[in-house]
Amino acid sequence: MEIYLVIMLVLMILGSINSLHAKDLMSAVISLGIVGFGLVISFLLLYAPDLAIVQVVIEIITLTTTIAVIVSATYELEKKKIGYSSGFYAGTILIFTVIILMVVSRFTNILSYFGQHVMRMADIYIKSAPESGSANLVTGIVLHFRAYDTLGEATVLVTAVIGVLTILRHSGKKKDN
Amino acid sequence: MISPHGMTIIVKKICQFIAPTIFLFGIYISVYGHLSPGGGFAGGVIMASAFILQILSDGSLLEKLKSERWRLELSESLSIFSFLILAVLGLLLAGTAVFFGNFLPPGKLGQLISGGFIPIGNLIIGIEVCASMTLIFVALIIFKDEESE
Amino acid sequence: MILFVLCFVLFMIGLYGVILQRNLIKIIIGLAIMEYSVYLFLILIGYVKGGTVPIISDFFENGPFVDPLPQALVLTAIVIGLATKALLLSVAIRLYKHYGTFDIRKMNNLKG
Numbered sequence: 262m263e264i265y266l267v268i269m270l271v272l273m274i275l276g277s278i279n280s281l282h283a284k285d286l287m288s289a290v291i292s293l294g295i296v297g298f299g300l301v302i303s304f305l306l307l308y309a310p311d312l313a314i315v316q317v318v319i320e321i322i323t324l325t326t327t328i329a330v331i332v333s334a335t336y337e338l339e340k341k342k343i344g345y346s347s348g349f350y351a352g353t354i355l356i357f358t359v360i361i362l363m364v365v366s367r368f369t370n371i372l373s374y375f376g377q378h379v380m381r382m383a384d385i386y387i388k389s390a391p392e393s394g395s396a397n398l399v400t401g402i403v404l405h406f407r408a409y410d411t412l413g414e415a416t417v418l419v420t421a422v423i424g425v426l427t428i429l430r431h432s433g434k435k436k437d438n
Numbered sequence: 439m440i441s442p443h444g445m446t447i448i449v450k451k452i453c454q455f456i457a458p459t460i461f462l463f464g465i466y467i468s469v470y471g472h473l474s475p476g477g478g479f480a481g482g483v484i485m486a487s488a489f490i491l492q493i494l495s496d497g498s499l500l501e502k503l504k505s506e507r508w509r510l511e512l513s514e515s516l517s518i519f520s521f522l523i524l525a526v527l528g529l530l531l532a533g534t535a536v537f538f539g540n541f542l543p544p545g546k547l548g549q550l551i552s553g554g555f556i557p558i559g560n561l562i563i564g565i566e567v568c569a570s571m572t573l574i575f576v577a578l579i580i581f582k583d584e585e586s587e
Numbered sequence: 588m589i590l591f592v593l594c595f596v597l598f599m600i601g602l603y604g605v606i607l608q609r610n611l612i613k614i615i616i617g618l619a620i621m622e623y624s625v626y627l628f629l630i631l632i633g634y635v636k637g638g639t640v641p642i643i644s645d646f647f648e649n650g651p652f653v654d655p656l657p658q659a660l661v662l663t664a665i666v667i668g669l670a671t672k673a674l675l676l677s678v679a680i681r682l683y684k685h686y687g688t689f690d691i692r693k694m695n696n697l698k699g
Binding site: 473474475477479483547548567570571574577578581582 | 643645663666
């Protein structure tokens with residue numbers, strides 16, 4: 262099963278590179294869909310069906326919103342390439358590779374191997390699941406053990422909506438009078 | 439792209455049949471969230487996708503939502519308020535007297551009416567997420583239409 | 588171990604997009620890629636070898652479950668991610684209406 266996850270991650274990496282270097286915005290947004298739907302398949306392989314349901318619908322809504330609102334209204338091509346020289350790119354890639362190697366060499370000791378998770382906290386949640394009365398343990402955690410988190414999440418959602426409405430409001434209308 | 443007349447009549451009619459089905463599926467996902475994969479977040483996003491399908495295919499719903507945007511804002515605010523009331527009721531009524539205490543009987547594991555207030559909370563979260571997503575989409579569409587005029 | 592390394596590579600690609608791209612929409616895409624890699628990393632940490640879906644049922648064997656706690660945290664984070672992405676997009680089209688372009692080099696109103 263691990264090999265399928267590796268294949269999906271390599272596909273996601275290729276899709277993200279293609280998305281960042283696409284010529285026009287339409288193909289960039291569509292290439293982001295490769296990353297999102299690869300994430301859905303990875304969630305299914307890792308036994309997280311709740312997340313897969315949410316992520317597939319979110320990805321469709323994001324693609325639809327971005328294409329219907331942004332790209333169709335503001336179509337523009339990148340006329341010339343980004344103005345950096347090739348030596349600058351080589352230096353950047355070198356720096357990023359060094360950072361990746363440093364982090365990997367540090368984290369080899371800290372992280373446990375894949376699949377060897379030591380369940381200390383989750384053991385309590387799984388054992389006391391009949392107390393919450395929810396057969397789906399994820400919903401039990403979201404709405405019973407950690408419902409305060411969910412309240413904060415709803416507050417953040419309302420705040421984001423108010424922010425969108427405030428930014429998009431017509432402020433210059435009263436100047437005409 | 440989104441005219442007040444909408445798309446052709448074939449697309450309109452098919453979307454009129456499909457969108458209520460998607461909405462019903464979202465309610466099902468929300469209510470059965472404590473028994474099967476799903477929950478309030480997934481159900482709410484699916485319900486919002488039904489609204490978005492209707493808006494993109496049919497122009498008349500967009501006109502209605504433009505003039506009556508306060509309905510979406512009201513349902514969003516009311517749902518988060520009722521979620522807070524649920525928390526305070528747990529503080530008052532539950533035996534352990536904690537915030538979000540489960541004051542309803544847990545019932546038998548695996549049945550629809552079980553888990554205390556978990557199905558009610560799932561439905562409230564579903565309504566809240568659906569109203570938020572639809573409101574964001576409507577605001578973006580209205581801004582784009584006014585800009586292009 | 589290779590999975591964690593690939594996840595980190597995906598994160599660094601998103602960071603590269605945020606730092607080096609000059610189109611506002613491309614910068615938002617880079618942020619989205621970073622978000623996705625963090626979700627995948629959290630779920631990878633919670634995986635248990637030989638585990639099953641964390642749902643108690645009468646019809647299947649209730650063996651060892653995968654860790655449900657990171658799944659619950661990521662579930663809320665995905666929905667918040669969409670809302671913040673919409674906020675960033677609305678800022679982007681506000682700027683587009685003002686300047687007529689997405690290029691951040693041409694948005695020089697506040698330059699000293």
